[in-house]
Amino acid sequence: MSLAKKMMTWARIKSPWVIHFNTGACNACDIEIVASLTPRYDIERFGVQLKGSPRHADVLLCSGPVTRQIEDRLVRIYEQMAEPKFVVAIGTCACSGGVFNGCYNIKGGINSTIPVSAFIPGCPASPKAIMDGVVKLLMSLESTEEAEKPKSP
Amino acid sequence: MAGTLFSILIFPGLLFLCIAGLIFEYVDRKAYARLQNRVGPPWFQPFADFIKLLGKENLMPCAANPTMFNLAPLFAFASVVTVFLYIPLWQTKSSFSFDGDIIMILYLLTIPTLAFFIGGWYSTSLFARLGSVRAVTQLFAYEVPLFMSILASALLADSWSLQKIAVYYAQHPAYCLFNSVGFAITLITLLGKLEKAPFDIPEAETEIVAGPFTEYSGKLLALLRLTIDIEMVAGAALVVAVFFPFALMFSPVVGFIVFLIEVLVVVLLLSLLRTIIARLRIDQMIDFCWKWLVPLALFQLLLNLILKGALS
Incomplete structure (x- = not known):
């Protein structure tokens, strides 16, 4: 892995x-997501920021089953x-x-409509579980990009 | 020639400003977090954000005007970087200086707002257009008191050149106290220029997503964020150069460090203000600027005119 690629993965x-x-949740998971953004848990420590625009974001946090009405919006x-x-x-x-x-x-889970990278079960998923899930997703990112490394002869 | 290129590209130009901008963004975010009783981001956070954004896909809406959409951030970036060349930071010397550069700096600092307006307008998103219109509406409110309070200080020093203003106040440090009203007004209006709370009306993310930046992603967003960071440093440096240029009394290196500390203090004051005041509505903001800040700035002008007569 070249230095530039390593730096990009790190960033x-x-x-x-x-x-x-919210793709049709009962609001419990939404409250837990918002709770994990509060000063009590402070995930800006890990560089996580909540963005308003999908153009700026890297991770889409979906809560709730995909209802038929929200399906088009979720894809969009x-x-x-x-x-x-x-x-x-x-x-x-x-x-x-x-x-x-x-x-x-109801159409089903999120992966019935768009590809999902991480699943965090729980009813509702607690803030600690959410943080754990996001950290695991990021760690998997590191290992998959390392797996692409060409084998030395 | 080599000296000019060095000052444009390395110090105090592009390279120095990019690093200083990102470091001061960290200071601002950390102070903001600590004031909210949080731990806050690690020191490399702005660098990580910047590098990550460089590696992201560039998206542009089909309906957007490609020329304007791509050029607006470049114009904003170029103008804020130029500002720093005229600010005296190495003893009383700035890289370039002429009589009237303070006016040019004030207009160069206006260009980013207009560039954000153009970029937001031509990205044809509803949210971006709303944000752009708000940004320009806000411009008409804060610009007048900002100009009046900075020029009041220049009036007392009897010069339109930043370098001469700096020399004057370095010779008469006590006179800085006369400008304290102007300093307070400049600090408040600078928050409007930087589009930070309580004047973050153009990019109010709870109302209109991200204002003019809604459609920007990838490299252009990285450039826009860097522009705002450098604008913060340049604005704080302008405040330091106009209101308390004490750094110029010391030898070059010590003076430069004192200058950086003064800029740091201004940045910390800005983060304190943005933590303790919540966002205003656009009409409240305009009322506040025209009903309170403009009369106060007029008072400062009058005071300096009288003082100028009394002191000479």
Whole structure:
């Protein structure tokens, strides 16, 4: 891995900007996401910042099952984000559809619509679980980029 | 020739300013976090943000005007970098100086706001357009008291050249106290210029996403963020050069360190102000600027006119 690529990976790990999108959750997971941004947990320590615009964000935090009404909007938000981008499904509903699975107005978990990089189960997922999930996602980023390293002869 | 290139590209030009801008962004964010009882970001945070943004994809809306969309951040960046060449920071010397450079600096500091307006307007997003219009509306409110209070200080020194103003106040340090009202006004209006709370109305992220920057991503966003950081340093350096240029009394290296410490103090004051005051509405902001700051700035002008007569 060249120095420039190493630095880029380092910068990506150190500065994940998130955007929060409610895809039809009951609000419990949203409150937990907001709680993890408060001074009590202070995730700016890890460089995480909440951004308003999907163009600025690297990580899309989705909470809730994908309802048929939100589906188009979710795809649109996802497509507005700049590469490289990651999606984190927060809460049991976002992972699989949860108790809403099979309802007439529900499509399923987030991965029924867009590719998901990390799943964080919980009803609701606690702030500590969310931080743990995001850290694991970033660590996996490091190992996958190292795996691309050409083998020395 | 080599000296000119050195001062434009390395010190106190591009390279020095980029690093200083990112470091002062860290200082600002850390102070902001500590005042909110948080730990705050690590020291390399602005560098990591900048490098990450450089490596991201550049997106542009189909309806946007590509020339304006791409050029606006460059214009903003170029103008704030130019400002620093005229600020005296090495004893009483700035890299370039002429009579009337203070007026030019004030106008160069206006260009970023106009560039943000143009960039936001031509990105054709609803949020960006709303933010752009707000940015320009705000410009008309803070610009007048800012100009009046800075020029009041120049009036007392009887010069339109920053270098001569610096020499004058270095010779008469006590006279700086007369400008304390002007200093307070400049500090408040500088928050409007930098679009920070309580005057972050153009990019109010709870209302209009990110204002003029909504559609920017990747390298252009990195450039815009760097522009705002450098604007903060340049604005703080201008305040130091106009209101308390005491650094110029010392020998070059010590003087430069004192100058940096003074800039640091101004930046910390700006973060203190943005922590303790919440965002105003655009009409409240304009009312406040025209009803309170402009009369106070007029008072400062009058005071300096009388003092100038009394002291000479």
